[in-house]
Amino acid sequence: MHPTLDTLDTPAAVIDVARMQHNIDRMQQRMNALGVRFRPHVKTSKCTPVVRAQLAAGANGITVSTLKEAEYFFAEGVADILYAVGMAAHRLPQALALRRRGCDLKLLTDSVASAEAIAEFGRANGEVFEVLIEIDTDGHRSGIWPEDPALLDVGRALHDGGMCLGGVLTHAGSSYELDHPEALSALAEQERAGCVRAAERLRAAQLPCPMVSIGSTPTALSAAQLDGVTEVRAGVYVLFDLVMSNVGVCTADDIALSVLTTVIGHQHDKGWAIVDAGWMAMSRDRGTQKQKRDYGYGQVCTIDGAVLPGYVLSGANQEHGIVSREGAPDADIAARFPVGTRLRILPNHACATGAQFPEYRALSGDGQLAAWERFHGW
């Protein structure tokens, strides 16, 4: 007998397949209209059916955050893979093995030291690694500023060192901190212009720079034009979450991931329903804490996915969550959500919540549930 939302063991990570497909189509159509290729970041789902749907919609290649993701999806038939984390020298043998097996793996660096280590290892092994240079366009993490003299030093270390200088890459991760369309558009333009400027500097120095790769979900959905950009990357758009809803690039009705949970008790005086989705299920992510609306550990919905306004997962222990109403406690919570009631919780952060589960449960429009494996670790 196939499980349904009424019989599935809880907690479970449920993907609404129709919503996911809508999110995929929306992004791909936008990228098509902007005239750029799209390379989804698979760190969000780490799940083959999700990635197949992204590729079927028109994506060109994938982005990964670990070499384990690269190995997994290469085994699943995806060859064009960009590893978008600065390359550590001790991982070069693993990258070499992937390339030798036919994987079109692209690496990333933002320092002369790492560029030289890649080039030295490449030459010693007769391998021409394709390497992109990471550009910093918003100061949030890694990368070289577009005007930094070091940019050309890294380019030369790769190119003159015999490697294939594949281009430049940036990620305006500070977009997660914004919540106004104008600010998002402005950051999207800053991300585009900075990365294009870095490409122009390399080319002016007679260095190759075929790829200009930018992106984050908020900027990808806010850019007015992408002149000079060859591809966009984004990850969380495929499922969305409450953080993205606060940023303003989706609504709660776009969120395709939820955690199915069961009410296991109450604290009547406090207006609490205790559920079996704690932080082990939701993750410890409190990404909405500093946003315009704080959802605690998540927004409570009915088993059918309808938002229950004002009800949030206000607290979480490892396997216990506390459902309560914002503002005045709900004195009738035990009658509203009796023991055994099933609820669904929208997560703050889809990447973090998904990582807590070995599999998603993919919910089709007809109520059927399929098990979609998700992998774990490094």
Added chain:
Amino acid sequence: MHPTLDTLDTPAAVIDVARMQHNIDRMQQRMNALGVRFRPHVKTSKCTPVVRAQLAAGANGITVSTLKEAEYFFAEGVADILYAVGMAAHRLPQALALRRRGCDLKLLTDSVASAEAIAEFGRANGEVFEVLIEIDTDGHRSGIWPEDPALLDVGRALHDGGMCLGGVLTHAGSSYELDHPEALSALAEQERAGCVRAAERLRAAQLPCPMVSIGSTPTALSAAQLDGVTEVRAGVYVLFDLVMSNVGVCTADDIALSVLTTVIGHQHDKGWAIVDAGWMAMSRDRGTQKQKRDYGYGQVCTIDGAVLPGYVLSGANQEHGIVSREGAPDADIAARFPVGTRLRILPNHACATGAQFPEYRALSGDGQLAAWERFHGW
């Protein structure tokens, strides 16, 4: 060739076996001196070698937070298992199957509705479930207050319903919010007295109450006496973490879990070293955020485990961490921690950080590393 801390892929979850054994011995000796049995909570490690070490030191049975933990450790030979989360009716067939296979599984409830559901299912299947009643002694989560009339109603629903009323259980989880020895001792006494009082009320009503089970790591390490208690439960003491160090029940040198990471880049102007341990490795747990000392996502140590005072993991993306110095930025950070440097990060919360990894790497005094499997999901 066996990996060492210098060659192991990163990020990796490293357990210092000597520290772990010290923590186990300290707790077991304390419980022996207080004259109570000890039932470790295995949700912290979900790892057989850790649990075997706890049992070898003298523990009596284990506590679990999911039935998957019960199934896993029963298959590993542990029969005496207490499932310390309020029983959901849909899980009764799974509990029945475990008992039919010989597992001495004990359940928990705090409501008449759940007690009746357990009794009804038990009678229908010819099974006498052993069930404890959850007592609330500090208002932090689930349970019935010791003086609440509902306590006797639940007791009768179980006993008169034909089940085995196993006793009472409480967990003073609010102890995590304290940081003074006097406050911890006072809460430990409140936890003990409240649970013993609940047991006395059941006995006065001619209901059986053989077990009086209490505990949390902070209260277990702070109780002056445990009169009337039959057993203590605690989980995180086996590895400890920065939250427990802030609470005051361990020092940084007792913390047996760390995340091995590699420096992959720098932002010189900001005094940042970028490492390959982000929130996917550390978890999103920011448990020290509201404590007397906030460690960001963790305390930075050398590869040998020596604390580097003032250096913390101040930021984290999925696979990137930012190491920086508290106060004035370290202008020499690239010279101090060049690309390729290996560091170890002490976690805020050992239960959450461990859950991010499919295995621990157990570090012996001679520098040998063993792989210790850890399981995932529900």
